Amino acid sequence: MKEIVTIQVGDYANYVGSHFWNFQDELIGLAGDPQADSVFKNQDINMDVLYRTGEIQQGIDTYTPRLVSINMRGSLGSMSSHGTLYKEAATTTSDVLTWTGGVSTQASEPHKKNLFLQSLYEEENFNMVNTIGGSNSGSPSEYQNKDITEGLEKGVQYWTDYSKVHFHPKSLYELNGGWTDVEDFDNYGIGRDSFDWASQGEEVSERLRFFVEECDHIQGFQFVVDDSGGFSAVAAEFLENIVDEYSNIPVMLYAVRGPGTRASRQSRKRTILEELHDAISFSRLSPYCKLIVPVGLPSLGKASKFLHIEDEKHYHSSAVYAAALHSISLPFRLVPVGPTKDACSASGAVDFHGLIQILSGQGRQNMVSVLDVAMPTPALTGGQNELSLLGNLQSLTPHIAEDVEDIQAIEHLTVHGAFASVEGRRASVCEVKDTVDAAFQRANTRPLFYHLSVGLCPLPIPLPFPSIFGNQVGKHGEMMSSKLTNSSSKGSLDVHSIPMAARLRSTSAVLPLLESKLQNLHRYGITRGAAGAELLRSWGFDKEELNEMQETLSKMVATLCPPQLSSDSD
Template sequence: MKEIVTIQVGDFANFVGSHFWNFQDELLGLAGDPSADSVFKNQDLNMDVLYRSGETHQGILTYTPRLVSINLRGSLGSMSSRGTLYTENAHTTPDVVTWTGRVSTQASERYEKNLFLQRLYEEEENVNMVNEIHGSSSGSQSQYQDKDIIECLENGVQCWTDYSKVHYHPRSLYELNGVWENVEEFDNYGIGRDSLAAQGEEISDRLRIFVEECDHIQGFQFVVDDSGGFSAVAAEFLENIVDEYRNIPILLYAVQGSGSHINLQSRKRTILEDLHDAISFSRLSSYSKLIVPVGLPSLSKSKASRFLHIEDEKHYHSSAVYAAALHSISIPFRMVPIGPTADACSVSGAVDVHGLVQMLSGQGRQNMVSVLDVAMPAPALAGGQNELSLLENLQPLTPQIAEDVEDVHAIEHVTVHGAFASEGHRASVREVKDTVDTAFRCANTRPMFCHLSVALCPLPIPLPFPSIFGNHIGQHGELMGGQFTNSSRKGSLDIHSIPMAARLRSSSAVLPFLESKLRNLNRFGIAPGAAGAELLRSWGFGREELVEMEEMLSKMVVALRPPQLSSDSE
């Protein structure tokens, strides 16, 4: 087995991570549920790749994510920083024998559990109640409770823990000391640059615990909220990781919530955010051979939301879509190796993190930037005459991407799972492979190389998943006939699972994204009289370091620019 250690840094990264781990928890529950769909029982997915087995002091066996999560102090809501598995003694005020004056204690306001978390707690306290709920039909009382919980989540999610149904290891959740939850103020690279200084070793120790438990670690899955100060925290942490674990690849997702930079109040604010994005990307990409920018300015208005009903202002919504895509991309990392009966198996196309990084950063494209695309839900293989094909439905979740770009050196990794051959009939692994092969042969433009991974197991939709599906999506994610509209929304009570397709691609389509970072760094930070030069100095960046970043971005642009454009610009 080749294990993965996941790292989540920052508020939105943990919003994404909360949904991601809910998917894994749901898969584990369905695999052991006698009444669940058989497609979830023989998944041929090794969950030990992401999870670790343990035992509490009371001898209770545990199964928790191999995870280090970093966020602001006060960001865990009602959850303890030691998770929920280990009982802590109540904190008492210590006797102060060297001080005879008055002693005062300051404490943050208690954050109460919402209805969803109360329900989880009650179920875990009463095993008989759990069995009764799972064994019953949709009785009116249970149905009312579920609807009440969903309404509570739709209108009241404030923290990523509000909808997390997963138990975490007591060493997984870390709150930065001295940095209290106020995301609006923790909003640029400079403010986060020194936040890790006094705590870096402690966080590294936590990571070391999970890494040393691994028999053969295949890589780090690193998710960072790069819209504010946490990009600096992540860059410093990444530097430590690269120094200590030189031969372990890092798959880096740089995520931003929809609308992160919409409310620009002034030119000064625009310059600050443009410089932040350029510096953040430059620093993060220098520590990873494969970085995947994720997060559209408006997910609700994008082609990726064709069948979805997204409210951009809700991180609870947009993070669910991004987490679903990350789940799909990670499936090949934990596929059980296939045997001689490959055509009859439920998975095909296993690849580890190292193999994926090497594949997408090929052709001399080092420190590669990859585009993430998704089809959610994926259409049936035998679509109608006027419907888009499976590959045509893949739409970017990476911002500032050029469309209809022909890149003869493009490399793609596609994952399809839970697909339907036609309405109501799931496709076999062979049918999916044949359909994708045919689509590539008939396409006007095709990548130089495409690796395809296929699994029969669809994406399960757990109870705390938001109500973001359009009204023409069926119980199992099938696209029903009629005109598609988002006039009404469906959620986990109506949708049990959905077929998914996701793609990572190394392509010159990402050039506009890179060129904007290079242009903004030069214009606002390096050029004579640059408006942001003093700001960058206050962040601790000297001219030599900025020039090095500019050179690195220039090399990335040149590596992706078509030959005729490169020669024209010389």
């Protein structure tokens, strides 16, 4: 088995991660539920790739994510940093012999559990009593579930508010220091000043080491970072340490940020700070990973015509990004098809190294990929969908060029749980393959090479998933009649699963994003009399470091430039 260790750094990264792990937890539950849809029974998915087995002191087996999560102190809401499986030892004040004065204790009130977390706690206790007593009676009512989902829509404050997953005590790490407001922790310089690797890094490294050393054959690190502010600097320090200690283990980095993080009207000083942060962050993070995927649109309104996203709610937008990450990482967990296996049950299993080789090792050495998603993906044939499966894919990577003809483009596409027709019949792997092959044959522009992974298991929609589906999305993600006029959004009580498609592209379409970072670094930070030069000095960067970052970005741009443009500039 080839294990994956996941790392989440920053507030929004943990919002995404909370949904991601909810999907995994739901898959595990459905696989063992005799009442669940049979499509979840034979998943051909090895959950041990992401999860570890353990045992608590009472002798009860545990199954927890192989995860290290980093965030600010106070970001866990009502959840303990020790997780929920293990009792946290009560802290006591030891006698201080050298102090004879009075001692005062200040303690903040614990955050109250919302209705979802309360019901989760009560259900787990109820199930434990039933297991011990040998009975099996009672279940939450639909009315209770409606109250739960409505409460989440109105009141999510922390990523833990909708998490249904048990975490290992070594998974959740809170940064020391006085920063409690993520809105003020908003640039690379603040993160660099606030995080001291010498004092905190060893504890973080020890937590990661715990998960890595128990792996039999680790395939890579799945690293998700909120790169919109100071957590970029924290992640860069962490990544540098990972590369030093685990030089042969590849890192796949998702740089995520929520929509609307930048104000439309702001001062020139603020604009310069944000542009320099983006350039510095990207150029500092990218050298430490084999593949970097920028994720985060200014608005998610165009991500899918079947979704209704409220951009101001991180609870909403992070669900879409988490669904895309689940789909694109599915091939890492697919059971490879053996000689006795039906070739039309699962196909396209690939590990970290294989995917990186596909995207960066053929034709051009490019390490920046575009992420696209179709959520949900329409049926392969029939219905009123004008676009093909490929045509329904929408980019989640910002500032990319549209309709670019790149003869050296490489693509990796994952499709799972697809319907063959609007009548609701599930498509076989062979049907998906044939449909995708035909779509590429008809396309005006084709990639140099593409790899396809297909699974039968759709994306399960857990109870705490937000109400973001349009009224044309059916119970299993099928497209219903467009004549429906009810404008209210649907959630987990109405939609139980959806077919998904996600794609990673190595393409010159990402050039505008890279060129803007290169130009802003040069314009605001390096050129003579640059308006942001003093700001960068205050962040601790000297001229030599800035030139190295400029060179890093220049090489990325040169790699993707068409040959004729490169020769003209020589």
